[in-house]
Amino acid sequence: MSFCSLGIINPLQSMQVYCQNEPACSCCSKTDIKLQVCSKCQFAKYCNTDCQKKHWPVHKKVCQAWMPIGILVKKSLSKSNSIFPLIISQASSRLTKVTPLLTELFNQKVQGEKWALDLGCGYGASTMHLLQLGWKVIALEKNPKAIAEIQNSNQAYLKTNQLIVINRNIQDYDYSKKVSLVVITDVISYIDPKLIRGIWEKIYGVLEDDGHLIGSIFSKGGVAQEALESQGAWLLNSQEEVESILDSEQAYKKLVCRRRPKRDKSCVVEFHLQKQVSSPYKEK
Ligand SMILES: C[S@@+](CC[C@H](N)C(=O)[O-])C[C@H]1O[C@@H](n2cnc3c(N)ncnc32)[C@H](O)[C@@H]1O
Ligand SMILES: [Zn+2]
Numbered sequence: 571m572s573f574c575s576l577g578i579i580n581p582l583q584s585m586q587v588y589c590q591n592e593p594a595c596s597c598c599s600k601t602d603i604k605l606q607v608c609s610k611c612q613f614a615k616y617c618n619t620d621c622q623k624k625h626w627p628v629h630k631k632v633c634q635a636w637m638p639i640g641i642l643v644k645k646s647l648s649k650s651n652s653i654f655p656l657i658i659s660q661a662s663s664r665l666t667k668v669t670p671l672l673t674e675l676f677n678q679k680v681q682g683e684k685w686a687l688d689l690g691c692g693y694g695a696s697t698m699h700l701l702q703l704g705w706k707v708i709a710l711e712k713n714p715k716a717i718a719e720i721q722n723s724n725q726a727y728l729k730t731n732q733l734i735v736i737n738r739n740i741q742d743y744d745y746s747k748k749v750s751l752v753v754i755t756d757v758i759s760y761i762d763p764k765l766i767r768g769i770w771e772k773i774y775g776v777l778e779d780d781g782h783l784i785g786s787i788f789s790k791g792g793v794a795q796e797a798l799e800s801q802g803a804w805l806l807n808s809q810e811e812v813e814s815i816l817d818s819e820q821a822y823k824k825l826v827c828r829r830r831p832k833r834d835k836s837c838v839v840e841f842h843l844q845k846q847v848s849s850p851y852k853e854k
């Protein structure tokens with residue numbers, strides 16, 4: 571499926587971001603042939619083994635960093651009835667708390683027009699925190715019940731266009747409106763692993779230079795592990811695996827990466843990244 575054919579509001583604006591995901595050979599950029607996917611990361615695509623070999627010195631580092639996701643992709647592909655999309659991946663209570671990292675870092679009123687994108691916002695705890703600080707927020711969530719509730723309790727913000735609410739899947743959003751902050755907390759691990767790298771690229775594309783990314787990914791070892799797994803979320807093996815993905819393309823400055831502070835060891839590895847202006851995101 572071509573990403574460029576998805577519902578794009580302004581094709582000219584969003585073309586660049588979307589077409590990064592066009593199926594093209596990662597080495598020679600050919601598009602009109604059958605491509606094979608790298609068996610390790612399950613993301614890079616090649617026309618043939620020649621192209622794959624030629625590209626390896628460039629691809630190696632990123633490939634290794636993303637291999638844990640590649641393993642999850644293989645696992646979910648090998649199951650006859652894939653567990654994705656998940657049934658239980660909706661915020662269960664409306665009283666979700668704002669992730670500590672967001673309240674620690676963003677606690678002052680903003681000047682001028684600042685846009686944030688809250689991906690998988692649930693019942694809108696982070697969205698509301700940011701609105702109160704004067705941010706303009708695009709809140710995106712797939713659960714219509716949560717969306718209705720956010721709309722009901724934020725009429726004033728909606729009227730002034732300080733808040734835009736979108737009932738959609740993260741993978742189907744057009745990512746055309748640039749923002750200076752993306753929030754994606756406790757969401758990534760509920761999404762089909764084969765979509766993650768593509769979403770990761772779109773997030774990079776939607777951020778302004780020096781823009782911030784606050785998010786979290788679940789990892790094994792914490793007390794909530796079983797509960798999360800029974801909900802169908804995937805967990806990386808360690809905080810190191812999360813860090814390796816965060817560092818993979820030298821696309822961001824890594825400002826914080828820690829287990830979410832709790833009484834017990836937490837499964838949630840939360841991170842704060844800042845987009846690097848000068849660094850080349852793509853491997854080439
Ligand atoms: C555990 S809640 C987290 C909510 C909020 N981000 C927070 O930190 O409190 C996960 C949310 O992600 C949403 N979600 C999961 N997969 C999604 C997808 N592919 N697109 C949009 N929302 C998604 C669920 O409906 C749910 O509301
Ligand atoms: Zn090729």
Ligand SMILES: [Zn+2]
Pocket residue numbers: 608609610611612613614629633634
């Ligand atoms: Zn690879």
